[in-house]
Amino acid sequence: MKQLETDVIVVAAGLSGLAACCAAAEGGARVVCFEKASTTGGAANMGMGPLGVGSRIQREHMIPLSPIEAFRKHMYFTHYHVDPRLVRDYYFKSGDTIDWLCNMGVEFVGVQRAFGADEATRPYSDGEFTWHVCKPEGGGVPGPRAASGMMKKMTEYAQSLGVEFYLETPVKKLIQEDGAVVGVVAVDKSGEEIECRAPSTIVATGGFGDNPEMIKEYTGFEFGKTIFNFAVPGMKGDGMKMCWEAGAAKTPIIMEIMYQLPDNMNHFIIEGAFRQPCLWVDRNGNRFMPEDQIGNTTFTGNAISHLPGKVAFSIFDSKALKRYKKHGPDIISHVHPHDLYDHFDEQWERDLAAGYEPIAQGDTIEELAKNAGIDVDGLVAQVEEYNAMCDAGYDELFEKNRAYMQKVEKGPFYCCRQTVGAYGSLGGVKINHKMEAVNEDARPIPGLYCVGTDACSIYGDSYPFVLSGNTMGFCLNSGRIAGENAAAKVGF
């Protein structure tokens, strides 16, 4: 067994781990970081950018939101079910962290909110401009993966500060002596064990999105049945288990809910095409929300999770399809291809022929309902009522934006079953505002910090899209704060 000794150990090199590495090394500490994958950045490579409040960029854009306002908004959103001191310290750090990244050479295109809410719903669901979206190198439109460049900058910065990365070397357990965590045991690609000892260990393993058993046990969802979440390989909940074994208390755990199709990568065009404010119903054929809200993936995902069978059905007719093809979609997503409908027919025919289960077509509403598995009488009645309201130009039920009140009348009709998705798990390990893992009595486990999504229990039940960029924001700032504290502990 190989033996190592250092000041700070960081378990995993995702966003929170890299932030911890950089902060601890900046503080003068010697840092060793163990990572399962052969690249750094973890799930953040797919992200677009973090939250920050009070950053240089926001000031330049004359965005007046202050950390304490963000704090209050967050606490209202969560009904004070979460640790106010932790939330406070996070928001107060977050603006400076954006400046910190800028000094590393990270570039942002500007500050955004999660999505522009429809006018009628703006007072309820519009977000603050907190989302610092990373700029693709050499310019261009940012999209998913935009944050990968930031991960490169952070990795290079960490390397320049002397952080030692052990790639493809997952940590298997924490070493605990007299109650204190004093190091870790990792295993490298050749199977050799490495024992590393340090006064501080920062666990940052990113939750359990890739562990169906834990998803079932802690959130009740069944992966591949009632939830189709991102399962970034390797996110098995290892770090959470290690912290719990070391005595850390458990917090409630949620999935970071949105909605998506099963095997969505291979049916991306279909997924995008049906994310429109057309007619949305449950299994019994009943509408369940104002469809102009479906751009809010958090709310829509939550709503679907409470429907019978945890499924919804998005339906449009041939006229609508023709309109989408001609004028483009009603709601433009920043995730799906821009030219969705150019490829719709091709993919639709292929998926239909291949028997892709979530989709169905019918020449009549009855036939559609039968093929899709919706209650036939229910859907017929609902379509009749909906079409009458469209004629009247007013949605008596939910007052949906009248621009979207388009009749469902001309066959063939198209339907796509929508299911609950999630970005991953959130929370699990109880921490304090110093990012120390704590026991049931809120006493720190000496030597142990836990950061990022393993410890992100500040949302209550739902992703606070009103303060967008929150998940990456919490990863960055919790990691950074833990890194600073761990370095301070060894006397730098």
Next chain:
Amino acid sequence: MVTLTVNGQVIQAAEGQSVLHAALAAGVYIPHLCDHPDLEAKGGCRLCSVTVDGGDVPVPACTTTVAEGMVVDSRTEAAELTRRTSMELMLATHPADCTGCPKYGKCELQSLYQYMGVNGQDWRMKSRPVPNNDSNPLISHLFTRCIRCGRCIRACQDLRGVKVLDYIRDGVGVHAGVPGGKSLVEAGCRFCGACIEVCPTGSIVDAVGVMEKHPAYADNVVPCRAECPAHTNIPEYIRAVREGRPGDAVAIMREKLTFPLTLGYICNHLCETGCKRTDVNDPLSIRNLKRFAVENDKEQTWKGKGFMKPRTGKRVAVVGSGPCGLTAAYYLNKLGHDVTVLEKRPQLGGPMTSGIPAYRLPIEGVNAEIDYIIQSGVKYEVNHEVSDVAALKKDYDAVLVAVGVSKGKKLGFLPGANFDQVYTAIDVLADLRANKDISYLGKTVCVIGGGSVGFDAARSLVRKGLTVNLACIEPADKILADKEDQVEGAEEGVNILPGRSFEEIEGTQEKVTGLRVHTVKSSTYDRATGKVTEVAVEGSQTVIPCDSVIFATGQYTGLQDFENFGIELNRMGYPIDPETGKSGFKTSVEGIFAAGDAITGISFVIKAIASGREVTSVIDKYLGGDGDIEETLVERTADPHIGEFPGFGTLPRVEMDVIDPETRVKNGDENVYRTYTCEQAHCEAQRCLQCDLRLQLETVKLWNEYGGGE
């Protein structure tokens, strides 16, 4: 050597080298994707674009040869533009959402877009969906992710010469795949895994579960070698057999094994349970190939090769001469220590010469393997039983307890178990091996216990003309012995009585008359308490008439029977290491070690050999050595070009010819099987997937492995 400048750094390169490889070798990172160290450069992806000598037309560094004084730059505007455009085009057709991809975090494409900071939103996105294909064994195809770099195709076509993968043009676009919609088996795939190894994205990956069994990557790639307790280089010796070099095959075995012939006959072949070919059709018959190789090794070129270290003057006693003891003795002697083996029986070899019956293992073969160890310089004393191991410390610097489990257990609770004509299988088998008179058993026997030792005894006695019943508590589908043993035993006339619970041995102290049993519907054994709970079939009580009863119900070390063996033992008679409270290589006395069945309980010869090798390292280190016993007895060659082989995936497993039951019984000691002919061995060996070739391929280094930030 050629001197050139890359990105402002002066570097040295070999004549004829590509600019890309020269730069990478010198630690100067230039992004690259379609290039792979083991494949011919094609210059297709344009990510390695550079400008040369101040020119403004970018060229691929992978297809540009170094020249003296050349000035190369990958960072010029023109080079960057080409590179970025190329990456954006690749990403425009690659699924935007990587999170469900099994390659996430180990993906070259991901590492490259991270390095380049390109996210591909400026182009019209056009995903090219291709249905995932998980229907093939071992290999999953997810060609929606294909970026058309052609690495898998070059690996399959040129490097391997298998010619299964090619570019496919369908309605959606171009991607790699199997032409004609064939399955991999139909297309003649050899499942070497090179395509998986070189794929820079998640388009071709190992099927779910394949890479998850062992902690080490190489062990998952070559599971047969990992599963073998001694980690014998199985694909390498199978290759030697296939190429008609049985001597080299034996040399490769001999690097890890002291008893290859013995194993060729009786190994429990854990390697075969690991064999990846199992997913294609049936596993390789590895054990039978081993037997063939050893029996056809005329030259024995391995003899006298390998290390022989200078004498250390240290003395080691090895107690017990089974496969573990002799293996340790062999290597300890090679490490320079003076080794004496102490054996209680009149001959060396433990169960190999006194337990396993002759019809399974020919005695001459075993004796030749033992002789080789003795001739290498190991001293021995037979008829020397050690009753106080601590006393040996006076004369020896280290002692190894490798006594195995040589005492048979009887079910003491069974009324009549103490009658005169009640024996243990291990004693009967020893008498048979020593050609002793066994008329004491009478004409009809009952063997109790359905493990391999029970069957060894039963089948041996059938060959001696006895009427043999074998009864065990396990139901027919749960009998402990191999299927082979059960089928062949029944064919030879063993009357197998499964699902029987034992009530009493009938008769008197001097004369056994029968075994009273009843049938059970079910039974459970609680390992912790040793208690058996059963549900009996009412009215099923019968008496099996017999002249003697043989217990084959387990064995033990017997060390607790000595007044004081000198080291701490647990209640079952196994040495324990007080530091851990369990049995291990260390014992309660410094300098006294234990290994093999004496610390694990009854196991298999291969496990004992592996244990003997491991404990050798521990003892050598204790005596001041480095514990290294690795050696190479023959140079290796492995041609990566394995070529086309239509029908490869359906090649049936070749079984050895088996002698008919009547002849088998009549022939007595003769082996049940005929060793492969050369032709059979070749046919079987060529079924090997050669998983080890995949490890020859280099792993592409990602940008973050080129050291410090700027």
